Amino acid sequence: MRIIAFALASVTPSLAIAYGEVLGNFGGVTVYSNANPPSGSNGGDYQCVEYVRRYYDEVYDLDLRALYTGNANTWYANAATMNLSSYANGSTTRPEVGDILTSTGGTFGHVAIVSSVTDTQVCVAQQNFDNDENDSDGTHCRDMTGNATQGYTVSALGAGGGYAVQGWLRQQHTPTTETLQTRAWGAIEWYPQSTQSCSSATRWWKDGIETSSSVCGEITTFCSVSSPNVPESNNRFQAWWRTAREFFSSLKLLFGTYASACSQTTVLRTISVPSSSSVPNSIVAGNGAFPSHAVGYGSGALITSAASSGQPDFVAKSVVLKDSGDKERYAFALGNTVKVAAKFKNEGTANSPQAIEIRYYRSNGQKEDAHSDWVRVATSTIQASNMKVGDTHTENIQFTAPSTIGTYNIVACADRTQDSNNGDGQVVEKHESNNCSKEAVFTVARRTPEDRKKFLRNIMQTIND
Template sequence: MRAMTRFILAVLCILTNAAYGSDRTETGFFYPIGTDDFDQQCGTWLSRDAQHGGCYFSNEYHVGVDMMRDEGKDAYAVADGKVAYISYDKPGDGDGKKWGVNNCGLVIEHKTHDGNIFTAVYGHVQCATVPSRNTEVYGGRPIGKIGHWDHGDHLHFGIHEGPFSTMAKSGWGKMPNINWPSQNTFTDPVRFIQTHSPHNPPTEVQVRCQGNICWAPTTSSCEGANARYRLGNNMFAQPAGMEACVEAQEKLFSIADSPNPQEEVLEDGLWQKFFRAIRNVFGETVSAADIRAFGTINTINVYTGNVVAGNATKAVYGTGQGYSIQAIAPPAPEPPDFVTTKTWLTTPWGTEVYKYGLNESFDTKAQTKNIGDGPCNPDDTTQTITGHFYLSRGYKKDPSSGDGARRRIDSTTTQCDNLKPGDTNTETKNTRIRDWITEPGIYNIIYCPDHPLDDHNGVGDHREKHESNNCGTEMVFEVVEGTVNVPDVDFTPSGFTSLQAPVYAGDFIRLGAWITNQGTVNATADIRSAYTVSCNGGPHTVLADDGTMASTLTAGASAWEETLTPVQLPNVVGTCTLSFFVDSLGSQPETDETNNTESLTVTLAPRPAPKLVITKFQDESGCCTTNLGKRIKPDIWVRNDGPVAPGSNVTVVYHISSPVATGGAYLSIGSGTIRADELPPGGTDEDYMDNQWTIPKSSAWKKQWHTVRGCLRQDGSTPVGDPNTEVCAYYYRYSKE
């Protein structure tokens, strides 16, 4: 019968769950003011001002939730996390306008159960009480004291679904109505913590339970335990102190062999009465000592919410990382083991070779494999793996000093996700040889992953199964003078043609041609190609050049190039040779450098003269007064009535004559230029005088009419201002003051 009684007690202990008021959501987050019973007053999520049916500040709306709480009360972290930023009131904000006098906004990055980062804002917290930036915080632990706020002491609580780097840079508490309904990258914080679970690494603890009170180790009494937990109605295991043991005893009842007031406990639950009835059926009497000693043995996971062993059925959730009352630490994850499996050199076009000229560059490649049993520990500070390439002279790595000593020549960064157990990853870096090597010789390169420091002595960023096997073996190569490796790239021009044919000396021309890569390797460098001209056997003159991108000159591909803007030929009569030089600067090494040119010839006739006439000449400022100290602004229109454009740019000269100041003679005041291509046959163009000439502030210029003259030569040659041989036009200005 004693065994039957123990069985009934076991069932009852599983079913029993005394009421317990929790400060957590049903999903596991702590409430930031320590209780789920709070008043929001006018600071509800997206609350509006009176004009829009609310009671928030005029012309603004609220982005977050205000939890009313007295000044000096604790604010709590909703989960484990790290302080990302502390927002202080700035001088321009007004004294205490944003967070309150001596108050701050504390910004903490947390994670949800799936590892996603979210950012919480805890506003109106006393600056003197908050942890510093990058400090680790723990769920349910205080993070500062709530400060004073003139409109009612409270904690402002906001959540951004993402890291701090993606959160809005301002407007963390309120926004102007003009921005409605923007949430400014925030979300309803209370709804968020009530519908998401916090991220916590798993920890299992074996405990002995009486009803909803459990403790560890299982061999001890509750009073002598190292750690105690209370299983609440909300399905969580919460840390508890010695008071939990008192609570457990109070919930037991007395079934004694003889009346004993010291063993009497209030029968406050139906299950106690049910148990007494079952006991009476079997006619068995159990002592209070038996009841107090009874307990179920369970293994609970205090983070993930599962009973993983034992005879209990209660699901529990976690307390958060960092609680000293945990009986068993999280099991250490299996470590990775990063090794270099291969290091090799290739030309920039992908050919694996180990002899190079000083003028070349090579791609250094290294393959790393994780031969360990696990990935990077997710709790490691960095989730990347740093690697370095080291260069030494000779056949072996040389850590000593001197010209041949080992030097880091480049670094790599590999994401941990790319090196899970069994994975391989290849990193590539390009090296210009002359940046590191100044003379021919034998050299070697090694690669070392998880090697953050050059003086690496067995400790990388990640704990590994073996710390001494990261670096690969020496990859040896030879360097000689000049250039050894030339890609099979071969540029040839074709279809070189005139797109705008010239007739006369000094005409304008447009040219175009195809460039073909006849090689088997893609071009590795952008190039420039030149258009030149040589007339009557004279030297070549560059007319223009064009750029061609390497990406358009893959093996076998052709690219079209042309001069979009016409260029002017020399004003020379006779036969001119036009040539197209591909890669005129020699940017791309080729297997054949002798086939990069194509030419054509044109015959240029003597150039007839244009016939330039002035169609309008006036002052830009209108009629008719220009006072002393003010600018003269000649504005001239010229038309070409001849058969060709001018052979060169057209110059216009400007003069002024005054009866007293110049005695009727003309004084040069400036010039202007009209481009030849702007005056084709029948074309008209306008010119303004280039310099700023002003009428002198002298009585000699006062109260008289001045004559302004503009002159050019009809054939476009340079004028001197001679009205007998040039085309001139006039207008008049009066200076009254």
């Protein structure tokens, strides 16, 4: 069954551009005409809500449709359902570029994306309103009065003022969950690690899918690592023993019922954990006795600083590590080439005024060292043309893995020109606390797990020959 959310258009159909034609774009997201939709299309494919959902999906990686499917005039009341903050018209919180302006006008209401803001007006990009270039070129502007003390009031949309503005919605910057990737030493994970025990944990996963505490029964001491604090890559016998168990379990030659908990020890999985946790070492992975050292990509940092209006905001979204063949990997051998793909986004309300410097730092262990102890491994530059409002850009660099076995992490930082005591950088931003990613954690060993399994495969092949 197809669920359609509606908003009425205020245009006279004869003046509109043909249905499905491109009207323009804002923030790199195309605006289409919804004039005279074809019969049987349930009001057309290019409703106002379709554009707003597509904008948030492409610009903010937020799937609003998966969270809420109601009509435009119900969005304001259901903002929390969509992980959005709501600000009533007249609020002391000023509208910003990228906000969703909501209205109760017409039968189904209307939603639009704020495209620009001054002290006296708010302009929007939208679909299914005039269904001409005005919907995308920034000329749909309404008066705004007030200030941070009195509150900001935006006048109604539409020539006759028939679309009264309820308020504006904004992406929340402190979500309750955060998608993480962890390379687990086993098929079963739980959270938090401080419990030291699967049965006393609060959340559980098997093969990346959340489940219940019953999964703890599948973990046996047979699959436990022998040390709670030393990564297996630091113990040659332990690493080979783990590889042998995984290799033969996958072939179903040995270990029988233990295969479930012992197999797939280096499969990269995606799971969600509370954003307030210390990651990635907050996850216990496939271990019946101790927290094991999980590794995985570096996610975006949470905002801790106060906002400055009318500024860009360079956000480190993720740091992914790859091998020389561009395969995502978080276990390397001594001297291997480590490739880094760091994604940044301008989530502010102004374009970057200049090119920004990106610096990449390595430190020891699961968590980054004090900044004065960072080891800078690379530097790159993002041009101002790639950091306009809403732009996402990925930088790619590489470095050589350390010559000492152990666990390490990498962070990537935007607008950083000093290795320590960087202050607020060169560019004034909406937030200064989210320029650096969280840690992408990786291990360095004499051999990678893949190298060890290849060695065992060669032995089996020799025996078979």
